[in-house]
Amino acid sequence: MSRRQAKPDASETKDAFRPLAVIAGNGSLPLAVAEAAARTGRQVHMIGIRGETDPAMEHFPHAWVKWGEVGKLFATLEDRGCRDLVIIGGVRRPDLAKIRFDSGVIRNLPRLLRLGLGGDDTLLSTVVRFFEEKGYRVHGAGEVAPELLACEGSLGTEAPSPESLADIERGFAVVEALGRFDIGQAAVVAGGRVLAVEASEGTDAMLARCAVLRREQRSGVRSGVLVKAPKPGQEQRVDQPTIGPDTVRHCVEARLAGIAVAAGLVLVANRSETVAAADEQGLFLYGVRLHQSSA
Amino acid sequence: MSRRQAKPDASETKDAFRPLAVIAGNGSLPLAVAEAAARTGRQVHMIGIRGETDPAMEHFPHAWVKWGEVGKLFATLEDRGCRDLVIIGGVRRPDLAKIRFDSGVIRNLPRLLRLGLGGDDTLLSTVVRFFEEKGYRVHGAGEVAPELLACEGSLGTEAPSPESLADIERGFAVVEALGRFDIGQAAVVAGGRVLAVEASEGTDAMLARCAVLRREQRSGVRSGVLVKAPKPGQEQRVDQPTIGPDTVRHCVEARLAGIAVAAGLVLVANRSETVAAADEQGLFLYGVRLHQSSA
Numbered sequence: 001m002s003r004r005q006a007k008p009d010a011s012e013t014k015d016a017f018r019p020l021a022v023i024a025g026n027g028s029l030p031l032a033v034a035e036a037a038a039r040t041g042r043q044v045h046m047i048g049i050r051g052e053t054d055p056a057m058e059h060f061p062h063a064w065v066k067w068g069e070v071g072k073l074f075a076t077l078e079d080r081g082c083r084d085l086v087i088i089g090g091v092r093r094p095d096l097a098k099i100r101f102d103s104g105v106i107r108n109l110p111r112l113l114r115l116g117l118g119g120d121d122t123l124l125s126t127v128v129r130f131f132e133e134k135g136y137r138v139h140g141a142g143e144v145a146p147e148l149l150a151c152e153g154s155l156g157t158e159a160p161s162p163e164s165l166a167d168i169e170r171g172f173a174v175v176e177a178l179g180r181f182d183i184g185q186a187a188v189v190a191g192g193r194v195l196a197v198e199a200s201e202g203t204d205a206m207l208a209r210c211a212v213l214r215r216e217q218r219s220g221v222r223s224g225v226l227v228k229a230p231k232p233g234q235e236q237r238v239d240q241p242t243i244g245p246d247t248v249r250h251c252v253e254a255r256l257a258g259i260a261v262a263a264g265l266v267l268v269a270n271r272s273e274t275v276a277a278a279d280e281q282g283l284f285l286y287g288v289r290l291h292q293s294s295a
Numbered sequence: 296m297s298r299r300q301a302k303p304d305a306s307e308t309k310d311a312f313r314p315l316a317v318i319a320g321n322g323s324l325p326l327a328v329a330e331a332a333a334r335t336g337r338q339v340h341m342i343g344i345r346g347e348t349d350p351a352m353e354h355f356p357h358a359w360v361k362w363g364e365v366g367k368l369f370a371t372l373e374d375r376g377c378r379d380l381v382i383i384g385g386v387r388r389p390d391l392a393k394i395r396f397d398s399g400v401i402r403n404l405p406r407l408l409r410l411g412l413g414g415d416d417t418l419l420s421t422v423v424r425f426f427e428e429k430g431y432r433v434h435g436a437g438e439v440a441p442e443l444l445a446c447e448g449s450l451g452t453e454a455p456s457p458e459s460l461a462d463i464e465r466g467f468a469v470v471e472a473l474g475r476f477d478i479g480q481a482a483v484v485a486g487g488r489v490l491a492v493e494a495s496e497g498t499d500a501m502l503a504r505c506a507v508l509r510r511e512q513r514s515g516v517r518s519g520v521l522v523k524a525p526k527p528g529q530e531q532r533v534d535q536p537t538i539g540p541d542t543v544r545h546c547v548e549a550r551l552a553g554i555a556v557a558a559g560l561v562l563v564a565n566r567s568e569t570v571a572a573a574d575e576q577g578l579f580l581y582g583v584r585l586h587q588s589s590a
Binding site for chain 2: 092170173174177178180181182183187188193194195196197198199200201205209213216
C-alpha cells in the first residue's frame with residue numbers, strides 16, 4: 001500500500017488512512033475495535049482465528065486462519081495491503097500436538113520456538129517483535145479506538161466512598177508490586193484486606209473465588225473493590241486489561257462496592273452496557289490516573 | 296506456679312518445666328504440638344474451642360471453651376497455673392452475631408473491638424499482645440516442638456531439579472514481595488511462570504485452582520513448585536505456615552514436581568505421613584534457608 005495518500009484533515013495522522021488489519025481473538029472486543037476504527041473512516045480487515053473469533057466479524061472484509069497457519073496469515077496481510085495491525089481479544093493456549101503447521105511456520109521456526117518460554121508478557125512481547133521485525137506496525141486497541149479506554153473519574157452514576165478510595169489505593173499498590181513477576185493485572189481489596197490476587201487464572205476466576213469467600217464470611221454489606229491495571233512494562237499494545245458487563249456481574253456476586261481501573265490504560269468492552277449494568281447494581285466504575293494514585 | 300523448679304538437665308531452659316497450655320484450633324497440628332511438648336517431659340493442658348478442636352485432645356488434661364468465653368478461658372489458665380501458651384491450629388471466622396459473650400469479653404471490650412480491624416496478621420498480632428499484656432508468655436509451636444519444623448534440604452528421597460530450583464527462587468521472591476500487604480504465604484511457579492498467588496483463600500484452594508489450570512493447559516509432565524514461607528514480619532508464634540499430607544495430595548493433583556518451604560519457619564504436620572506420601576508420589580519436599588535464597 002502507498003503511504004502517500006491525500007490528507008483531507010490536518011488533525012488526523014497518516015496512520016488513520018492506512019488500511020488496518022485486526023487480528024481477532026475471542027470476546028466482543030475485536031469487533032468493537034474494528035467498528036470504532038471503521039467509524040473514523042478507516043478501512044478495516046478482520047483476520048479471525050478458527051474456534052476463537054466471533055463469526056460476527058464476517059460483516060467486515062475478513063479471512064479465517066487456523067493455529068499454525070503463519071504463512072497464510074502473512075499472505076493475507078500482504079494481499080490486503082495491510083502493514084498496520086491490531087492484535088486484540090483473548091486466545092486459549094492452543095494444543096501444540098493438534099496444530100498443523102504450514103510452511104510459514106517452518107521459515108520462522110527459530111523465533112517461534114522462543115514464544116513458548118517465559119510468562120504471558122514475554123510471549124506477547126515476542127509476538128509484537130515478530131511482526132515488527134517483518135516491517136509491520138503493531139498498534140494498541142486504544143490507539144485506533146480511544147473511545148474504548150476508561151476515562152478518569154466516575155464512568156457511571158456511583159462514586160467511591162472514602163473507604164473504597166483507601167481500598168483502591170491498596171489495590172493499585174498490590175498490582176504494582178506484582179508487576180515485576182509478569183503476573184496479575186488485578187486484585188480485590190475489602191476493608192484494607194487483600195482478598196485475592198490474580199496470577200494466571202484470569203479476573204473472572206478470581207472474582208468467582210471472592211464470591212465464595214464473601215459467602216463463607218457472611219459479608220452482608222457490599223464493600224471492597226476490584227482493581228485492574230496493566231502490569232508495569234506490560235506489552236499494552238496486545239495485552240490491554242479489559243472490563244465489561246461480565247466483570248460487573250461477577251463483582252456483584254462477590255458483593256463488591258465497585259471497580260477501579262487505570263484511566264487511559266484499561267479497555268471497557270460494551271461500554272454502554274457495562275456502565276448501565278453498574279448503575280443498575282449501584283456499583284461504582286472509577287478511573288484513576290496511575291502516576292497519582294500508586295506513587 | 297513457681298518458676299523456682301529444680302533443673303535436672305542444664306541443657307534445658309526453665310521454660311521446659313513450666314506447664315504449657317495449648318489453645319487449640321482445628322486440624323491435627325494442635326495435638327502434634329501437645330504430644331511433642333509432652334515428650335520433652337512438659338506438663339500440657341489443652342484448651343479446645345467447641346466446633347474447631349479435634350476431640351482427640353481429650354486424652355490430655357483439657358477444657359472446652361466457646362467463642363466469646365474469654366472470661367472462662369482466663370479462669371481456666373489461672374486454675375491450671377499456666378502462664379505459658381501456644382496458640383495453634385486454624386479457626387473459621389466466627390459468626391459474630393451468634394456468639395454469646397461472657398463477662399470476660401465485657402472487661403476486655405475496647406481491646407477486642409480492635410481485633411476485627413486489618414488483615415489476618417494484624418488480628419493475630421493483636422491476640423498475642425492481648426495475652427502478653429496480661430502477663431502470659433506466647434510461644435511458637437516450633438519453640439516447644441522443634442521436631443515439627445521443616446529442616447534444610449530434602450525431607451524425603453526426591454530432590455529438586457535445576458528447573459525446579461529456579462521456580463523455587465522465583466516463588467520465594469513472589470511471597471516476599473507480597474509480604475508487606477499482609478497476604479500470601481504461598482505461590483505456585485512452573486517453568487518460570489507464576490501460576491497462582493495465595494491471598495485470603497488458603498493454600499488448598501490455591502492448589503485446587505492450579506489443578507484446574509493445569510488440566511486446561513493439558514500439562515502432561517509434572518513440573519512446577521509450591522513455595523510456602525512466612526510473610527515478612529508475620530506473627531509466627533500464632534500463624535506459622537504449615538504443610539501436611541493434604542498439601543502433598545493437592546500438589547499431585549496440580550501436577551507439581553514438589554514443595555519448597557522456608558526451613559525452620561514452616562511446620563510439617565504428620566511429618567512421617569507427609570514425607571511418605573511425597574516419596575510415594577515422587578514429589579520433592581525441600582527446605583530452603585531464606586536469607587540465602589531470597590536475598
